[in-house]
Each structure stands twice: as structure tokens, then as C-alpha cells.
Amino acid sequence: MTLITRRVVIATALLGAVAPAALAHHGWGSYDSDTVLTLNGTIKTSTYENPHGTLEFDADGKTWHVILGPPYRMQNRGLQADMMKPGTTATVVGYPSRNDPVEMRAERITIAGKTTELR
Amino acid sequence: MESGLGPEWAVWLQEGALGRTMRASFLLYPLTNVLHILGFTALAGGILAVDLRLIGLGRRLALDQVARVMLPVALAGLAVAVPTGALLFVTEAVGMWNNPVFGWKVAIIALAGANALALHAGPWRRVAEWGAPGVKPPPRARAAGAASLLFWGGAVILGRLIAYF
Numbered sequence: 313m314t315l316i317t318r319r320v321v322i323a324t325a326l327l328g329a330v331a332p333a334a335l336a337h338h339g340w341g342s343y344d345s346d347t348v349l350t351l352n353g354t355i356k357t358s359t360y361e362n363p364h365g366t367l368e369f370d371a372d373g374k375t376w377h378v379i380l381g382p383p384y385r386m387q388n389r390g391l392q393a394d395m396m397k398p399g400t401t402a403t404v405v406g407y408p409s410r411n412d413p414v415e416m417r418a419e420r421i422t423i424a425g426k427t428t429e430l431r
Numbered sequence: 432m433e434s435g436l437g438p439e440w441a442v443w444l445q446e447g448a449l450g451r452t453m454r455a456s457f458l459l460y461p462l463t464n465v466l467h468i469l470g471f472t473a474l475a476g477g478i479l480a481v482d483l484r485l486i487g488l489g490r491r492l493a494l495d496q497v498a499r500v501m502l503p504v505a506l507a508g509l510a511v512a513v514p515t516g517a518l519l520f521v522t523e524a525v526g527m528w529n530n531p532v533f534g535w536k537v538a539i540i541a542l543a544g545a546n547a548l549a550l551h552a553g554p555w556r557r558v559a560e561w562g563a564p565g566v567k568p569p570p571r572a573r574a575a576g577a578a579s580l581l582f583w584g585g586a587v588i589l590g591r592l593i594a595y596f
Contacts, residue, residue, distance in 0.1 A: 339530075339595040339596040340595045341595040361455060362455075362461075362522060363454075363522065363523065382460070
């Protein structure tokens with residue numbers, strides 16, 4: 313085949329090979345946004361880090377790994393790190409991971425009557 | 432942030448002072464992201480101009496004149512994109528190591544580099560002739576331009592897709 317054709321094939325193959333790996337790990341595409349989870353529970357631990365904060369969250373008899381938002385956004389919207397200390401009760405609404413049964417991506421979190429949108 | 436399941440060097444990188452600072456600082460991570468974008472915009476944009484001319488667009492302009500202006504822009508962009516990219520990598524080295532899209536992005540950039548080297552080692556040596564106004568560049572040069580468009584376009588796309596995988 314011609315030089316151009318060969319290079320087009322290689323480039324397309326590279327991009328196409330990515331497709332089967334879709335939904336792996338915890339990229340934004342790996343959450344089931346047709347299923348809305350509402351978890352009422354207690355924060356075990358939290359991180360307030362880039363690219364996004366996280367919670368280890370005890371709810372429904374399990375410890376959930378909850379994906380929050382970027383620190384700058386959370387701060388901007390009034391959700392400070394010290395509001396998520398261990399032992400704090402909270403309600404988290406979000407989407408479950410397709411790969412990990414105890415991971416979810418939070419759309420919003422309610423602590424002490426205040427709800428913060430994370431997306 | 433993903434942790435654990437990764438090679439020791441990646442864990443060591445992300446848990447070091449630089450990684451911890453990147454994650455903890457409110458401004459550093461978004462700022463590094465923005466600078467990375469500006470860097471690759473100049474890189475991809477500079478290369479785009481030369482590639483379009485290579486495949487025959489704007490033949491009224493002499494190719495080596497276009498290149499003389501735009502390639503330094505591309506190189507300046509590269510000089511910003513690479514270190515900022517390294518900082519972004521260090522922030523979550525384990526996650527990036529495990530992310531197939533990141534791997535493909537690095538591979539496609541390597542291909543783009545090889546393509547550029549082959550062009551400059553080969554046909555480019557006589558660019559004053561075949562890059563002159565009104566002259567159609569030879570097949571090898573046109574192919575290199577087309578491939579470059581695909582590779583760098585692909586790199587930009589893959590960079591954006593990292594977050595979705």
C-alpha cells in the first residue's frame with residue numbers, strides 16, 4: 313500500500329485499540345449514570361487533593377470509595393476539608409462504578425444540612 | 432487517586448514531595464493543566480501550519496519560509512508542554528502508568544517524532560526546490576505531512592480522552 317495509506321492504517325489502529333480498554337479504571341466513562349445511588353453514612357477518611365478529593369464512606373454495610381471534585385471547585389462552593397473529618401455523617405448522591413462494586417462518583421454531598429454540587 | 436497497584440518507581444514518584452505538592456496545592460494543578468494546554472496548542476498549531484503547506488495548501492507561500500516562522504513556535508510549545516506534562520504525570524504516576532490511553536498518547540507522539548526526523552533527514556534537504564511557491568511537494572513529503580496531521584491530531588485527542596478511561 314502507499315506510504316500515506318500505511319500511516320493512516322497505523323494511526324487508526326492505535327486509536328481503535330484504545331476502544332476495548334474503554335471503561336477501565338476510574339475514568340469518567342466508567343460510571344453507570346443510569347443508576348442513581350443515594351448513600352447515607354459516615355465518613356471514615358477523606359482526602360482533599362488534586363485531581364479530585366475522595367472519601368472512604370461507611371454506608372449500607374460497606375465501605376464505599378467515593379470520588380469527589382477538585383479541591384479548587386469544592387472550596388469555591390463552600391465545601392472545606394475540615395467539613396469532612398472522620399466520623400462526620402453525610403449523604404452522598406452519585407453513580408456507581410462499572411468496574412468496582414464499592415466505588416461511586418459523587419454528584420453531590422450533603423453535610424449538616426448543606427448540599428454541595430460537585431459536577 | 433489510584434494507589435497501590437503500580438510499579439515501585441511510580442509509587443515513589445507520586446508519593447514524593449513534588450507529587451504531594453501538586454495534589455495539595457489548589458492553584459498548581461489547574462495552572463499546570465492550563466500551561467500544558469497552551470504549550471501543546473502552540474506545538475500542534477505550529478506543526479499544523481507546516482503540515483498543511485506540506486500537503487499542498489497555500490502553495491503560494493514558500494514552505495521553508497512558513498517553517499522558519501512556525502517551527503520555532505512549535506518548539507517553544509514543546510518546551511512548555513513537556514515539563515508541564517511531566518508534572519501532571521508525577522501527580523498521579525500510578526494511575527497514568529495504568530492508563531492505556533496515556534500509553535497510546537506517548538506512543539503516537541514517538542511516531543510523530545520519528546516521522547518528523549525521517550522528513551528532515553530526507554526530503555527536507557532539498558526543500559528550497561520542492562517547497563518553492565507553486566511547486567507540488569514530492570509524495571514522500573506530502574505523506575509525511577499527512578501522517579504528521581494524524582499523529583499530532585491523535586495525540587491531542589488521546590490527551591483529552593485520558594480522563595475518560
